[in-house]
Amino acid sequence: MTGIPAPRRTPGLSPAIWRPVAHVLGACLTLVAILWALGVPRMLGISFYPQQLLALVLGLAMPIAYLSLPARIGADRDIAPWYDVVAALASALAVGYLVIRYPALVNLVFSRPLGVWLPGLVIILLLLEALRRAAGMALVVIIAVFLLYALFGDLVPGRLQGRPQDWQMLSGYMAFDSNGILGTPIAVAATVVVTFILFGQLLGVTGGSAFFTDSALLGMGRFRGGAMKISVVASGLFGSISGSAVANVVGTGVITIPMIKRDGYPAHKAAAIEAVASTGGQLMPPVMGAAAFLMAEFLSVPYSHIVMSALVPALLYYIALFIQADLEAAKLGISRVPASEIPQRRAVLGGLHFVLAFVFLIYTLFSLNWQPERAALVAALSVVVTALLFGYRGGRPRFGTILGTISATGLSVVEIILISGASGIVVGVLNVTGLSFNLTYALVQIGAGSTILLLALSALVCIVLGMGLPTLGVYVLLAALVAPALVQMGIEPIAAHLYVLYFGMMSMITPPIALAAFAAASIAKAPSMATGFAAMRFGWAAYVIPVLFVFSPTLLMIGAPLEIGIAIVTAVIGVWLISAALAGYLTTRLGPLHRLALAVFGLMSLVPAGVASWGIVSDLVGVVGGAVLLVHAFFFQKPSTAPETAT
Structure with a gap:
């Protein structure tokens, strides 16, 4: 009797090889961002184009994506197959060539030499495939549509007709020009976002995240509906430094949703409250899903101005959610969290030193007017020093664990780097084809001079375009496509940008594609659509408040x-x-x-x-x-x- 032969394994790199390589690349990515944020190259007298450094960051992120992310989304990664290894090497070589040859080639984009368009084409294709693995197909499809528009814009009828571009010129332009892949979105991600994610990682390994969750338990656990209020507070605190609404749901929801359900609350409403609270974190300063930093760049205003303007609407959002959680608990007779699950006050107070990091962050941002990335590094240093000195709940982090956050940060920002680079393609198409002006003009014409009609239309566009997209991708797309039309109608620029951010984020809890609500529903084992509609009810404030601050910027502290x-x-x-x-x-x-x-x-x-x-x-x-x-x-x-x- 002959046995069935075992299926042949695709040749490739074992985890013992590709994982250390990915961790080294991740550490290099973080260190590059830190050195740039501290101005070390300038201190050493090293001169280069900013795009060279941005390309270096991209050249580190893309190989990590191919080594660590399987071609089939959701599959387990064991062996890194040979074709992924080839893609990782090809992306590193193509971007490395761009880094080295950038000064000599940047002015030859419109001449279409082989040395410009060929590496540009390779980078675009490999970037889109890496993006598909990291963030799914939705954003890739949108970017592909924009690229097709750039090539065949003259075939589009009406006001949106654009200037067609030669594919060779377009490839070089997207890869080399500062309005393309190496533009503002990736510049923000490569410095500000990396340093804030490092700050968040350090809070996680030193006990800072546990301190804030324990604080929420201690502060809210003794009141009626304590589990729901803990969810609101903990998700708001965690989400304010998190880069993703879905990641926030997963990070805090695995703790809060079972607590809420155990109190007797319906599963779909427990999931809805967590989804709304987690989504609000992307609207709450200081990080706002990295959109705040990009908004400051787009509007050419200090980051502190964005924070002050966004603060009151975000607080109103959470006040509305908190009141509903309290009243729902009273209506259902839900009592406090069991005393055995509430941490001791003395133990929680031992973590107050973590608050010092936020004091430093606020002081350096608002009093000293430091750049956000430098302020984040000071806050991160504060977390490390105080955690090593005082610890939390009887434990102190090991020095090796702290060092591990350098590579962990690099690995965790890969998705944001890829999204930012790909978002640059959208910005590049808008610039090179004239679509930005055409779309703004079309929206204003459709609005027919009615601000209410334009706002309603813009809100619908924002929710539709935001479905299935991560926070940063949502904002870049909407800031380029919709915000200019609102500004053209005389709306305050910062109000216009916050308006599109709010309605873009509402796609996370608005069916039919409500990623945050669906992620919470999977944890709660609740119906997805019922969770989405309940989330819309709990998050009602985010549908109303943006309209109010557009008409009266007093809610934006203006x-x-x-x-x-x-x-x-x-x-x-x-x-x-x-x-x-x-x-x-x-x-x-x-x-x-x-x-x-x-x-x-x-x-x-x-x-x-x-x-x-x-x-x-x-x-x-x-x-x-x-x-x-x-x-x-x-x-x-x-x-x-x-x-x-x-x-």
Whole structure:
């Protein structure tokens, strides 16, 4: 009897070879970013084009992608097959050639020599395949459509007709020009994003992340619905330094979602709360999914200005979610977290030294006006020093573990580097074809001079284009395609950019493709679409607040201090009233008319006084009417004691 021969294994590199190589490349990527952020080349008198250094970072990221990411997304990586090894070497050689020959070739792009367009073509193709492995097919398809437009734009009818480009010139332009792959997106990713991810990695290995989760448990665990509130606080804290809404869901949801479900909360709503809280992290300073740094570059304003402008809308977002979590808990009779799961106060207070890192970060950014990457390095150094001195919960990180974050950072930013480089292709096509002007003109024409219509159309475009894309890719695409049309209509530039970021991020919780909601649903073992629609309800503020700050930038801290203060106070009141209306509960279950009244007065309170001449009257009526309803609920209604059935 003859046995069945074992299937032949594809020849390639074993994990004992490719993993150390990937870790070395990752460490080199991080070190290059650190040295650049500290200005070491300038101190040593080394001169080069910035694009050479950006190409070096890309040349380190692409081989890592081919060595560590299988061709079939989701498959396990064991042996790195020979064709991936060839792709890794080809990408390294092509980009290495660009690094070395860049000064001599950069001015020959439009002459189309073989030495320009051939490596450019190789880089584009290998970059798109690496991007497919790292971030999925959606962004690759969008970029391919843009490239096809660049080649055949003259065939597009109407206002969007573009100038067709020669494919050889286009290949060289995308690889060598500062408006292409080596443009602003990858420049931000290669410095600012890498240093902030390093900061986050160090918080993880030193116990800083555990400290903030424990702080959320300690602060919220003793209140009703403590598990839901812990989810909101922990996901907000983690998400504010995380680069991905989905990663935030996975990182905190594996802890918070089972806690919420155990309290008796429906699985789809438990997942929805986590998804909304995690998505909000991409809208909360300081990192904002790396979009804040890129926004500062696009608008040519200090990073601190972006942070201040984004802070109030993000806080309103979380206030709305927190109030709904509290009222839902009261409605369902969900109590506090068991005392056995709440950490001891003394143990948590032992980690207060981690807060010092954020003090340094804020001080260097706002008082000293340092570049974000330098401020992040100071904060990272603070984390290392205080963790080695004081530790957390009786443990101190090993020096080897801290050093390991250098390579871990490089490996974790590969996706962002690839997305940023590929996003440069979109920017390059917009510049070289004139599509940016054409699209802006078309949107303004469709809006027909109506700001409301343009905002509605832009919101729809943002949600559709954002489906399936990571945060940075969403923002780059929308900042190039949609924001200029809003600015053209006279909207404050920073309001326009935050508007597209908000609605782009809402694609993460808006069906039919709601990546953050679906990721949370898989953890909760809940229906995906039910989770998505519940997430839309919990995240309602993000659909309303951007419209308000477009019409009245007082919510972006722009204007007289008194006007800003009044706008914030009335907005908080409005958020509370609308959240109560959506929850259908205050001290007892609310009837339809009561909920409608709360929603109407809440919307009137939300409208900033600066929106129109009637804004002050709207605020006054909304606040007074809402106050009457609240007084009636808290002082004249009998509180409900029987919890509702969870649905």
